[in-house]
Every structure is written in C-alpha cells, then in structure tokens.
Amino acid sequence: MNGVEAFLLGRTLMKIGEQAMPGPKSGPAGPVRSVVVVLGDIVSHPGTTVGEIAARTSLPQSQVSTAVARLEQAGSVDTEPDPADRRRRLIRPTAEPSARVTEVRATTIDEALAAALTGPDGTAPTPDTVREVTAALDLLARRLTPSVTAR
Structure with missing residues (x-):
C-alpha cells in the first residue's frame, strides 16, 4: 500500500463512520467530520x-468554535x-460520558460497512467477508x- 492508497482508504x-453515526436528537445536523476531529483533539489534549x-487540526478557528459549541451542548466537553x-476558554472532555456520547459509542458500523462492501451489481457481501473486514478494522x-499517530 502506498501513501495515496492509505489516504483514500x-x-x-x-x-463509513459518518454514515453509521446516529444523527443529533435536536438542532441542525451540521458537518460531523469537523466535530469528530475536534473531539479527538480535545481527548488527546x-x-x-x-x-x-485550530493549529493542530488545520481547521479554521470559526469551525473549531462551532464544533466546540456543539460538543458542549451535547454534554461531551466542559469549558x-x-x-x-x-478571554480564552480551556476545553476538556467531560468526566462522565453524556447520553449522546453513550449512544454514539453504542452504534456499530455493521450496516454502513455491509453497504460499502456491496458489489457494483448489488451483490451483498458474505458473512465471512464482513467478519474478515471487521476483524481487520x-x-x-x-x-x-x-x-499512536500523534507521535
């Protein structure tokens, strides 16, 4: 595998992860990717x-601020x-996971993974194929x- 293949994978x-995540119970859905990237950074730092x-993730500061507000509203972070x-606020994960965090963590990627593994002709993947890919993931x-990747 080369760098381009790893990037595309x-x-x-x-x-697949975005498709598997449950939508928010209230408010606008908004982009999931930036919220997950920001939360991952907060957990690591x-x-x-x-x-x-913003400096570590290369996201615009306004996008980070919006993501932090969504995470705070969901009960995932405290400031x-x-x-x-x-003038600045320090952001950290909450001590106890919120109901939303618990819901997201409990949701599997099984359906989204099976859809991604479906052949171009609509042929569903075999249970063995799904198990093999799940084990690799x-x-x-x-x-x-x-x-690990931050080192």
Missing part, C-alpha cells in the same frame, strides 16, 4: 484552547476560563489510535 473509512485545536488569560483500531 482513510477517507472511505471516514465516510485536555485543557486546550480553540486556537490550539472554563483560562486562569492565565480570562478492529486490529487497525487497536494499533492505530490517535495517540
């Missing part, structure tokens, strides 16, 4: 600021004033977490 996996997240600069998830 990553984009395909992101799309608790006590961070919007500007720091507090930065003691060093009261489980291995990748264990070996390539965000903290």
Whole structure:
C-alpha cells in the first residue's frame, strides 16, 4: 500500500463512520467530520484552547468554535476560563460520558460497512467477508489510535 492508497482508504473509512453515526436528537445536523476531529483533539489534549485545536487540526478557528459549541451542548466537553488569560476558554472532555456520547459509542458500523462492501451489481457481501473486514478494522483500531499517530 502506498501513501495515496492509505489516504483514500482513510477517507472511505471516514465516510463509513459518518454514515453509521446516529444523527443529533435536536438542532441542525451540521458537518460531523469537523466535530469528530475536534473531539479527538480535545481527548488527546485536555485543557486546550480553540486556537490550539485550530493549529493542530488545520481547521479554521470559526469551525473549531462551532464544533466546540456543539460538543458542549451535547454534554461531551466542559469549558472554563483560562486562569492565565480570562478571554480564552480551556476545553476538556467531560468526566462522565453524556447520553449522546453513550449512544454514539453504542452504534456499530455493521450496516454502513455491509453497504460499502456491496458489489457494483448489488451483490451483498458474505458473512465471512464482513467478519474478515471487521476483524481487520478492529486490529487497525487497536494499533492505530490517535495517540499512536500523534507521535
């Protein structure tokens, strides 16, 4: 596998993940990708600021601010004033997962994965194929977490 193939595989996996995630119970759906990227950064760097997240993720600061607001509304993150600069807010994951976080974590990718594995002629994947790909994804998830790739 080369870098382009790895990049394209990553984009395909992101799309499968997005399709599998349950929509929000209230408010506009909005882009999921930036919210997940921002949350991943906050989990890896608790006590961070919007500007720091924007610098690490290369997302525009306005998009990071919107994502943080959505995460705070969903009960996924807490914010507090930065003691060093009261104009900034420090962002960290909540101590206990919210109902929304619990719901998202409990949702599997099974249906979205089966749809992605469906042949161009509409042929559904075999149960063995789904199990094989799921096992490969489980291995990748264990070996390539965000903290591993940040090194």
